[in-house]
Amino acid sequence: MEVLGIDVKLIIAQIVNFAILFFLLSKLLYKPITGLLEDRQTKIDKGLKDAEKAAKDRSGAEIEAEKIAEKAYKDANEILKNAKSEATAEAAAIIKKASEQADRIMANAKSEATLSKEKALKDAKTEISDVVVIALSKIVGDELTEEQKNKLTSKAIMEL
Amino acid sequence: MKLKPTIYAQLLIDSMDSKTDTKKVAAGFWRLLQKNNQYKDLAKILAEVEVEYAKKEGKILTKVFSEKALNNAEIADIENKVAAKTGQKVIISNIIKRNWAGIEVVIDDKVIDLSAKGRIEKLAEKLRT
Numbered sequence: 001m002e003v004l005g006i007d008v009k010l011i012i013a014q015i016v017n018f019a020i021l022f023f024l025l026s027k028l029l030y031k032p033i034t035g036l037l038e039d040r041q042t043k044i045d046k047g048l049k050d051a052e053k054a055a056k057d058r059s060g061a062e063i064e065a066e067k068i069a070e071k072a073y074k075d076a077n078e079i080l081k082n083a084k085s086e087a088t089a090e091a092a093a094i095i096k097k098a099s100e101q102a103d104r105i106m107a108n109a110k111s112e113a114t115l116s117k118e119k120a121l122k123d124a125k126t127e128i129s130d131v132v133v134i135a136l137s138k139i140v141g142d143e144l145t146e147e148q149k150n151k152l153t154s155k156a157i158m159e160l
Numbered sequence: 161m162k163l164k165p166t167i168y169a170q171l172l173i174d175s176m177d178s179k180t181d182t183k184k185v186a187a188g189f190w191r192l193l194q195k196n197n198q199y200k201d202l203a204k205i206l207a208e209v210e211v212e213y214a215k216k217e218g219k220i221l222t223k224v225f226s227e228k229a230l231n232n233a234e235i236a237d238i239e240n241k242v243a244a245k246t247g248q249k250v251i252i253s254n255i256i257k258r259n260w261a262g263i264e265v266v267i268d269d270k271v272i273d274l275s276a277k278g279r280i281e282k283l284a285e286k287l288r289t
Contacts, residue, residue, distance in 0.1 A: 122288075125287055125288050125289075126288055128287055129283075129284040129285075129287035129288045130284070132280075132283065132284060132287060133280055133281070133283075133284040136280045136283070137260075137277075137280060140260045140261065140276045140277075140280065141260050144260065144261060144276075148261070149227060149228075149260065149261040150261075152261035152262045152276055153226060153227070153230075153234070153261055153262055153263060154234075155262070156261075156262035156263045156274035156275070157234055157237055157238060157241075157263060157274075159274055160238060160241045160242075160263070160265060160272065160274065
């Protein structure tokens, strides 16, 4: 070896040095850096996963929000529709009730008018009959002669 | 003791049936009414007497109301007509009532009003309806 100019001892010493250096680097530098890198990689992966999850969640939330909004819109529409329908029905009922009331008032007014007319007619008849009775009573009671009275009595007996 | 007019009427008719003097019966009857303080019921009692007497005789009592007393011919005429209508014998009781003219005949509860007053009232009733 020496012929070739290779110092074996030196090589061995260098190998030992290298081994010691490798050992030391491995122990003191490589492993911590590797661990650090692994940690960093893990963190990055976790961050990516979290971001992906967050994106997914946000997407889900948006869909859910859309669904909720759509449902709310539908519900609101339904409520509005029902309210409109109820209002229409109520309005119809009010109109019907008002119409019935108007009919009743008209009927009552007609009935009262008829009654009033009948009463007036009856009163007039009674008044006329009273006048006739008074007039006839006066004539028959005071003005008839005895002869006329006798004739009326004879006539009554004949009619019996 | 107060008695009903029908009882007095029956009593009077029964007394008249006996052979006693009618004047004495009338006087005794009047004393009885005074004693019972019922002389005010005399008109009712006499009306009942008429009804009961007619029943007893098997006749129907007919009251004829007129302005003045009817003569015998008129009463006989009415008697015959009522007898013909009812088919029964009739006793006429002529009662004076201010009805101006004509007659009002009452047979039991049936009234035939042929008086001037009645005719005017009928006319008034027609006018009212």
